[in-house]
Amino acid sequence: MDTILVKDRYFKPFITADEIARRVEELGARISADLQGRNPLFLAILNGSFVFAADLVRQVTVPFSISFMRVSSYEGMASTGTLREVLGLTEDIEGCTVVIIEDIIDSGLTMRSLVDSLKALRPADLRICTLLTKPGNLQTQLDIDYCAFEIPNDFIVGYGLDYDGFGRGLPEIYVVE
Numbered sequence: 001m002d003t004i005l006v007k008d009r010y011f012k013p014f015i016t017a018d019e020i021a022r023r024v025e026e027l028g029a030r031i032s033a034d035l036q037g038r039n040p041l042f043l044a045i046l047n048g049s050f051v052f053a054a055d056l057v058r059q060v061t062v063p064f065s066i067s068f069m070r071v072s073s074y075e076g077m078a079s080t081g082t083l084r085e086v087l088g089l090t091e092d093i094e095g096c097t098v099v100i101i102e103d104i105i106d107s108g109l110t111m112r113s114l115v116d117s118l119k120a121l122r123p124a125d126l127r128i129c130t131l132l133t134k135p136g137n138l139q140t141q142l143d144i145d146y147c148a149f150e151i152p153n154d155f156i157v158g159y160g161l162d163y164d165g166f167g168r169g170l171p172e173i174y175v176v177e
């Protein structure tokens with residue numbers, strides 16, 4: 001793995017495909033053990049979590065269903081965490097075990113709004129599963145049930161995460177130089 005150019009910035013290797021696969025396998029096993037008999041509904045948050053979600057659910061050995069949601073927040077250099085709307089939730093989640101699948105929790109404000117919106121729909125249990133967390137940036141208290149990697153506050157790309165629309169297909173995770 002070498003330094004690569006994504007659009008107009010250089011990124012260097014950070015987490016290998018093997019490390020990702022190992023952690024995803026571990027999370028899948030934990031979720032399967034924790035949610036046996038619960039028929040969880042996974043809610044994968046588009047766009048960034050599509051690669052992680054696809055790999056994760058193939059490590060889950062209990063019956064589940066999956067659906068996809070888009071949360072649109074105001075765009076800018078940094079996340080404002082203001083959710084304009086929660087799009088695409090067609091399921092009735094009242095009384096269900098719901099697991100949100102997210103790519104990365106940075107300030108946590110996006111997840112905070114999402115959790116509050118979903119809790120109003122009265123699921124029996126609402127859990128958070130994220131590929132990455134930046135604990136140094138977290139601005140709100142969140143119970144993160146499943147997290148594959150805690151990372152520093154640097155911008156990363158790959159494995160579903162983009163830089164201005166590019167880099168989502170990279171099998172490894174890269175960090176900006």
Ligand code: 5GP
Binds near residue numbers: 155
């Ligand atoms: P939060 O509301 O937690 O600050 O923002 C979460 C969202 O910001 C993520 O879902 C993701 O879209 C974006 N984000 C935060 N950090 C990064 C990063 O290092 N790389 C990429 N590609 N997106 C990020």
Ligand code: MG
Binds near residue numbers: 046047103104
């Ligand atoms: Mg996202």
